[in-house]
Amino acid sequence: MTDYSTIDFSPLDALSGDEVVTHSPVRDVRLPSGNVLALITLDNGRDHTRPNTLGPATLAELDRTLTSLKARAAAGEIHAVAVTGKQYILAAGADLSEVSRLPSKDIARLIAQRGHQVIGSLSELGVPSFAFVNGLALGGGLEIALNSTYRTVDASAAAIALPEVFLGIIPGWGGAYLLPNLIGIENALEVVVSNPLKQNRMLKPQKAFDLGIMDAIFPAASYLEDSLRWADGVLTGRVRVERKNEPGKLERLTKWPIAIKMARGMLESKIGTVPRSPYVALDLLDKAKSGTKAEGFAREDEALADLISGDQFAASMYAFDLVQKRAKRPVGAPDKALAKRVTKVGVIGAGLMASQFALLFVRKLRVPVIITDLDQGRVDKGVASIHEEIGKLEAKGRLDGDTANQLRALVHGTTDRSEFADCDFVIEAVFEEVGVKQDVFSAIEKIVAEDAILATNTSSLSVAEIGSVLQHPERLVGFHFFNPVAVMPLIEVVKTDATSDAALSTAFVVAKGLGKNAVLTADAPGFVVNRLLAKVMGEAARAVYEGTPIATVEKAFAPLGLPMGPFQLIDLVGWKVAAHVQDTMAHAFPDRFFASENFHELAALPEVVEKDKGGRVTGWTKAAQKVLVTRKTPVAPETILARVQDGLAQEIKIMLDEGVVPEVQDIDLCLILGAGWPFIDGGASPYLDREGASERAFGDTFHHPPIRGIDG
Numbered sequence: 001m002t003d004y005s006t007i008d009f010s011p012l013d014a015l016s017g018d019e020v021v022t023h024s025p026v027r028d029v030r031l032p033s034g035n036v037l038a039l040i041t042l043d044n045g046r047d048h049t050r051p052n053t054l055g056p057a058t059l060a061e062l063d064r065t066l067t068s069l070k071a072r073a074a075a076g077e078i079h080a081v082a083v084t085g086k087q088y089i090l091a092a093g094a095d096l097s098e099v100s101r102l103p104s105k106d107i108a109r110l111i112a113q114r115g116h117q118v119i120g121s122l123s124e125l126g127v128p129s130f131a132f133v134n135g136l137a138l139g140g141g142l143e144i145a146l147n148s149t150y151r152t153v154d155a156s157a158a159a160i161a162l163p164e165v166f167l168g169i170i171p172g173w174g175g176a177y178l179l180p181n182l183i184g185i186e187n188a189l190e191v192v193v194s195n196p197l198k199q200n201r202m203l204k205p206q207k208a209f210d211l212g213i214m215d216a217i218f219p220a221a222s223y224l225e226d227s228l229r230w231a232d233g234v235l236t237g238r239v240r241v242e243r244k245n246e247p248g249k250l251e252r253l254t255k256w257p258i259a260i261k262m263a264r265g266m267l268e269s270k271i272g273t274v275p276r277s278p279y280v281a282l283d284l285l286d287k288a289k290s291g292t293k294a295e296g297f298a299r300e301d302e303a304l305a306d307l308i309s310g311d312q313f314a315a316s317m318y319a320f321d322l323v324q325k326r327a328k329r330p331v332g333a334p335d336k337a338l339a340k341r342v343t344k345v346g347v348i349g350a351g352l353m354a355s356q357f358a359l360l361f362v363r364k365l366r367v368p369v370i371i372t373d374l375d376q377g378r379v380d381k382g383v384a385s386i387h388e389e390i391g392k393l394e395a396k397g398r399l400d401g402d403t404a405n406q407l408r409a410l411v412h413g414t415t416d417r418s419e420f421a422d423c424d425f426v427i428e429a430v431f432e433e434v435g436v437k438q439d440v441f442s443a444i445e446k447i448v449a450e451d452a453i454l455a456t457n458t459s460s461l462s463v464a465e466i467g468s469v470l471q472h473p474e475r476l477v478g479f480h481f482f483n484p485v486a487v488m489p490l491i492e493v494v495k496t497d498a499t500s501d502a503a504l505s506t507a508f509v510v511a512k513g514l515g516k517n518a519v520l521t522a523d524a525p526g527f528v529v530n531r532l533l534a535k536v537m538g539e540a541a542r543a544v545y546e547g548t549p550i551a552t553v554e555k556a557f558a559p560l561g562l563p564m565g566p567f568q569l570i571d572l573v574g575w576k577v578a579a580h581v582q583d584t585m586a587h588a589f590p591d592r593f594f595a596s597e598n599f600h601e602l603a604a605l606p607e608v609v610e611k612d613k614g615g616r617v618t619g620w621t622k623a624a625q626k627v628l629v630t631r632k633t634p635v636a637p638e639t640i641l642a643r644v645q646d647g648l649a650q651e652i653k654i655m656l657d658e659g660v661v662p663e664v665q666d667i668d669l670c671l672i673l674g675a676g677w678p679f680i681d682g683g684a685s686p687y688l689d690r691e692g693a694s695e696r697a698f699g700d701t702f703h704h705p706p707i708r709g710i711d712g
Contacts, residue, residue: 004117012056019055031232035079043086051092084132093139100317109305115173156220159202166196168316172304176284177296212245269614274561309710315682332520338505346423350382354429356485379413427455455479464496474500490673525588529674538594540566548634556637575603645693
């Protein structure tokens, strides 16, 4: 156990130079009963776009505030303490940009201990403490609430979460111990482990209340007044707080170990064993079933110090910075003032992809969207599909009835392309063949206005070649979505030598309007994501052709930490698509990409691979085994992994030299957003530097110095 009162925290003072300090002013509130509640309002002096964060100087000030209030409580001047935040925000947790630059593991441990010492004192003031969660409460913000005696929440709060596992660390200021002992192990596993791994899913206030994290929930209009009245009721005994999900002895003995075991199995099947933080969190949650709070806090101190000083956290913070900052200010995007105003969108095609496009455009832009195809039957089917998806969103409560009806009315289908005449932005979703795309654009160009923007969703074809038949090729831009369209956050915006700044600017503005992150790429085969995935898939195909068992190949890729193995991914995107992409890349770069005739044979089969319950590929189907052509020269997993690492490093370097993207950060951003490349790798380049692949491939590293943890 740790006696925090004996620790010298002064080394942290040197870290607070650039900190935006969140202050903790106090005002006394006399409650109806006559009790006096000291109300702390966390406020960094900025608006809601800059959330309160908890850096060293903030914690030092809060420590002085709470020490003073403890003395006042002992003197009988106050009967309760409450913590709330500035408008819309309680706190977004620790200032992670500062945490990522810590100089040593010992300092990292001090950060963990300081948080426990200060925030933990909320339960040791000598009077009850209340957290009035008036808005966003993430990480340390939520842990302020967990360390308090009682908690209320504003029904309109933006989000409540412990997202640390998503960033390669763990809830280290009490969350890993306090939460399971408040709401039970199964609920805690959802909040601490499962949600962060589901693209950082967060809780709505009602869900936080239902789980038992919050004791009361009040409407925004009267939130503070209701919370003060409720707190007075608690103090006087008029309000009795019941915690239905608090674990009892039986749960600790039986349900707890079973839940941990099941969660461990789920993690191993879903994410493999490379990511450290989910398993560290799992161990902390497991041990929280017994022992004292002090012991739990001490375990968090060591776990947090260990993870903060490791490579995975350093890479995660690099990735986090890319997604939070670089993605929002796309490099190379022209002035948005040049963009054409889009008041109507045309989608050429009415199949699955076209319907996904139309739904996204109409939902996000709220403008008329028209789809077309070769015959009325296909058009009617496409429109019906869009209406059905709108209905599903309405049924889930994500759209109200009026909005759903408005969206349905904005979608129109036709076989008469003359109705595209007043479209400002036209995107095709037709077969991935140059001639087909050229034909549809040649036809539509004669119909639309001269300044209408044309966009192709090609995944690997030359945008310039597609536009070579146009009278105005400057209006054509690549606009490559990823599947599923509604979910994947990336659009690769592809510029040809002819593409005008107006077309390019429009593409970026439209992408932002759709809620997507756009990255500018040159018109090169496969652009970014598919080019590098083709490298991964090609090495997997090469190993199989050599006679390596498919399970061995899948296992060889595990250290990359990708969300799924290569053949699991191929099975998801489709063997026919994979064969086409591999052929495209091998045709463009025959000396660096491997295309297997096996893919074409396998694409003709209804089932290609066998999988376990977790979706991991375990073998070929009997039908696949009959058509596979292989040699008898299998290779070891470490050989396959080295080929992939070196091949990726070489290809990324070539792409940078060719100017496919401005900087390596853009490649990592594309891989994170478009291929689910893990934060713990930082995309690809920090991982390749750490593994020595960059040195082997081109005698240098992508980053100077390489992105490493404190211990690296």
